[in-house]
Amino acid sequence: MAKRANCKEKILDAAEAVVMEMGAVRMSLDVVAKKAGVSKGGLMYHFSTKKGLLKGMIERMVRQFFADREALVKEISPGKGRMLKAGILTALRPDEKRERMGLSILVVAAHDPELLKCLKDVHREHLKDMAASGLNLERAAIISLASDGLMLSEMLGMSPYSPSLKKKIMDTMVMMIEELESGKR
Amino acid sequence: MAKRANCKEKILDAAEAVVMEMGAVRMSLDVVAKKAGVSKGGLMYHFSTKKGLLKGMIERMVRQFFADREALVKEISPGKGRMLKAGILTALRPDEKRERMGLSILVVAAHDPELLKCLKDVHREHLKDMAASGLNLERAAIISLASDGLMLSEMLGMSPYSPSLKKKIMDTMVMMIEELESGKR
DNA sequence: GACACTGTACCGACCGGTCGGTATACTTAA
DNA sequence: TTAAGTATACCGACCGGTCGGTACAGTGTC
Numbered sequence: 001m002a003k004r005a006n007c008k009e010k011i012l013d014a015a016e017a018v019v020m021e022m023g024a025v026r027m028s029l030d031v032v033a034k035k036a037g038v039s040k041g042g043l044m045y046h047f048s049t050k051k052g053l054l055k056g057m058i059e060r061m062v063r064q065f066f067a068d069r070e071a072l073v074k075e076i077s078p079g080k081g082r083m084l085k086a087g088i089l090t091a092l093r094p095d096e097k098r099e100r101m102g103l104s105i106l107v108v109a110a111h112d113p114e115l116l117k118c119l120k121d122v123h124r125e126h127l128k129d130m131a132a133s134g135l136n137l138e139r140a141a142i143i144s145l146a147s148d149g150l151m152l153s154e155m156l157g158m159s160p161y162s163p164s165l166k167k168k169i170m171d172t173m174v175m176m177i178e179e180l181e182s183g184k185r
Numbered sequence: 186m187a188k189r190a191n192c193k194e195k196i197l198d199a200a201e202a203v204v205m206e207m208g209a210v211r212m213s214l215d216v217v218a219k220k221a222g223v224s225k226g227g228l229m230y231h232f233s234t235k236k237g238l239l240k241g242m243i244e245r246m247v248r249q250f251f252a253d254r255e256a257l258v259k260e261i262s263p264g265k266g267r268m269l270k271a272g273i274l275t276a277l278r279p280d281e282k283r284e285r286m287g288l289s290i291l292v293v294a295a296h297d298p299e300l301l302k303c304l305k306d307v308h309r310e311h312l313k314d315m316a317a318s319g320l321n322l323e324r325a326a327i328i329s330l331a332s333d334g335l336m337l338s339e340m341l342g343m344s345p346y347s348p349s350l351k352k353k354i355m356d357t358m359v360m361m362i363e364e365l366e367s368g369k370r
Numbered sequence: 371g372a373c374a375c376t377g378t379a380c381c382g383a384c385c386g387g388t389c390g391g392t393a394t395a396c397t398t399a400a
Numbered sequence: 401t402t403a404a405g406t407a408t409a410c411c412g413a414c415c416g417g418t419c420g421g422t423a424c425a426g427t428g429t430c
Binding site: 023024025105106107109110111112113114116117119120123124126127138139141142143144145146147148149150152153156157158159160161165168169171172173176 | 208209210290291292294295296297298299301302304305308309311312323324326327328329330331332333334335337338341342343344345346350353354356357358361
């Protein structure tokens, strides 16, 4: 056969869809396989354990986040806070991809929290970038954390912010980064 | 008999401990019962379904958060940002109780996300308080979100911040609230 | 025939939930 | 005083079903 270079992607998509529709604890291999339109054997061929599937989910998520940020950063005028802005705008962009990203974190956290260590590495690098950017570290971290908080709250379905207020908050975040850039504090 | 007013509490403690030790998906009724030192039947007597147990977990968590904040707010000098400060300091106080609080959110999110709606209500009320406080709403929200972000990141084990940096970040948050109070911004 | 898969049947552990039963304390009323 | 009845708290065997994982016999393509 060999026509499926994207078979793994299809399975990963299915896994996210299952989590979205049925909840994190109900993401079993059988239902993911069915959703992806492959047999259980087929799924096991690509991901030999459930842990492998979970790992595949976060790794793809991280890859996708970096790719999206990469694409966005070009549209932002240069400055010390450019990367921070791009990160926030990427994480908070209101689309289904972003929603699925949160779900991936949730399933993995529920099943095998140690797999999230790779996200810790991502955050650590992010922190290093911030420290090197010349912005006030604590204040930059707070803005970055606020973005995480908003994303995570939405993923848990407990964000009380309307889309319009969310938009205003995002604008204010960008403004605060610019204040940091100008040293105004 | 009647000596056990705290039997439910004991079970809730056990449930949190199980999540902490074994992960959210492994929190089964059998192991919670064993951990609590009661039989399965005993557990089912107090919480007739798993959903009931989960509900008990978040409800206790919310109660505890408010009680702790209530106690803390008295120690903070009056001002428009008093409640916000107390909330942040309560959510971020580094102790085991706080750690367990995050875990409760995680299990519930994994098993039955709709039970988190009560947290949405809590946040909504919090937002109303902020709007009424006279502080700049977007900026106050950002600080509050940063506190959520830090707590949630820690709960997921993906916070890259050292305790000392975390402390500095918390201090900066308090400082920013005071800037907001003085209308400097 | 080697490779890249698919489909299905199956395993044992574990899941949430039920059920019949027990022990103890309190209430009632003959 | 005591026997009967009621309510509360708890036990643990058990049920049907689901889980992650295995085994293996195909199947179409190079």
